[in-house]
Amino acid sequence: MTRKEQKEERRKQILMTALDLFVSKGYYDTKITDIAAAVPMSTGLLFHYFESKEELLVELVKMGAAGTGSFDPESAGKIPADIFLTGFLKQMFSYAKEQPWVFNMFVLMGQARRNGMPEEARNIALSVGSIDMTATLIAKGQKEKIFREGDARVMSVFFWAAVQGIMEEMAMNKDMPSPDPEWIVSMLK
Amino acid sequence: MTRKEQKEERRKQILMTALDLFVSKGYYDTKITDIAAAVPMSTGLLFHYFESKEELLVELVKMGAAGTGSFDPESAGKIPADIFLTGFLKQMFSYAKEQPWVFNMFVLMGQARRNGMPEEARNIALSVGSIDMTATLIAKGQKEKIFREGDARVMSVFFWAAVQGIMEEMAMNKDMPSPDPEWIVSMLK
DNA sequence: ATTTTCATTGAATCTGTATTCAATATAAAC
DNA sequence: GTTTATATTGAATACAGATTCAATGAAAAT
DSSP states (O other), X not given: OOHHHHHHHHHHHHHHHHHHHHHXXXXXXXXXXXXXXXXXXXXXXXXXXXXXXXXXXXXXXXXXXXXXXGSOHHHHHHSOHHHHHHHHHHHHHXXXXXXXXXXXXXXXXXXXXXXXXXXXXXXXXXXXXHHHHHHHHHHHHHHTTSSOSSOHHHHHHHHHHHHHHXXXXXXXXXXXXXXXXXXXXXXXX | OOHHHHHHHXXXXXXXXXXXXXXXXXXXXXXXXXXXXXXXXXXHHHHHHOSOHHHHHHHHHHHHHXXXXXXXXXXXXXXXXXXXXXXXXXXHHHHHHXXXXXXXXXXXXXXXXSTTSOHHHHHHHHHSTHHHHHXXXXXXXXXXXXXXXXXXHHHHHHHHHHHHHHHHHHHHXXXXXXXXXXXXXXXXX
């Protein structure tokens, strides 16, 4: 295995460990030493791979931002809005068990958007247009009389706030069963 | 004004300032110097009134825990569950403008429950039984066929997760209009 | 086989912030 | 009006945790 590949491998290990800890303990309560110990490696070595704790967060959020391709307007336009959102949530919740890191990624993206998080990461997370896209989707659903009346953008903001809250609850409390996606989408109906 | 009264007054000032900052910037990003400057007073003086930053948080969470009296099973038993919850949310959202500190208090209580928050405060916040009480309420609503089927406790957890997410969005984004309480409660129907 | 690169360690340092403290001002208590 | 308690300040200190660094080991490159 070439050196470059090894390095890439190790970086991934570190990122996945950090992701897990950031989500389960929170960014500020996760110490660099916690991450290093969990990988495991010495704390010093961690800085051979990443400049800083914040870079870890930024790197993760960038990955998250890049990975929102599955949630694109293209495929969303073809099927009824409610079906699309339900399907999206269903997949998300299935990730919670099958691919925890994908699930954690979404949780982290939501957390990164909050006040008090390091600015760079926050800006990247905020730049992801899931709220706008969902607003468009909701507006579409309203025209088709599938969704109730109301400011589509406000509805989108609240829809995601609810989903974020739910996902964090799941991330915190591992044995919490995932809710019925249709139940959640029904709040728009 | 007697010395004791003065001290009590000043403590309240500090607590209200801290509450505001904790909610708008987050606990970890709020520095003691920020609080002192906002009161305003010297940083040293703040420690004349409170032992530590954490004591401020704990004090606030204790107040929050004590103030949940309005959400009691007594009054909840008398009216239909959906009306009760809707009324509760309506009041909460009206507080957002009329009595911001009450609103902030609720937001803080929710935040304090999360992983990564100082243990003592977290435990107090977690000990408040709003989830259990709401679960009871939901179960009652289910018997009356007002609410949909499902594990009442899980529904309660998610209901509050959604409400918490919404309130944080409102706290962060001051000009966000408050959502229709009935719309939120409808997720249980 | 030798060289060279870089992965690795853990102790030393640096930094930001919470907390303490000695000195002073103020105003309540008497 | 004097005394006394305590409110107040800002600089000094303590501390936790991030970051650096000099030394060592291992294995890739040649």
